[in-house]
Amino acid sequence: MKGKWDYLDRLKSAIEDMHKCTAYYLHTQLIDETVGGKTVWIGDVEVFALVGHPKAKHCYAWSRRDGKNGEGERFVAVLEIPPVISPKKAVRASIRSGSANSNPCVDAMPS
Secondary structure, eight states: OHHHHHHHHHHHHHHHHHHSSEEEEEEEEEEEEEETTEEEEEEEEEEEEEESOSSOSEEEEEEEEESGGGOEEEEEEEEOOTTOOSHHHHHHHHHHHSSGGGSTTEEEEEO
């Protein structure tokens, strides 16, 4: 379980750095996103409450392997700003954006 808390601490720090507010972990939700009957993304989305953000009260976050040989970690943090109103819609926004930086509600940061 220590590994999970270390992971959540890294996500929390990334969210706070990206969005300049305080984040508190709430819960984890498993998301299985399918398109045309095929799974295109499956994983845990961590839900955080935000304090001090001017527009969002929640943030949905996860990490993915990145860099040479997948040795790095990239954090994805999606603000709960309509139309993003759930972890599932956060994953959809991230997939649609293709590049995390092309959607104003989706931010990504290497660890």
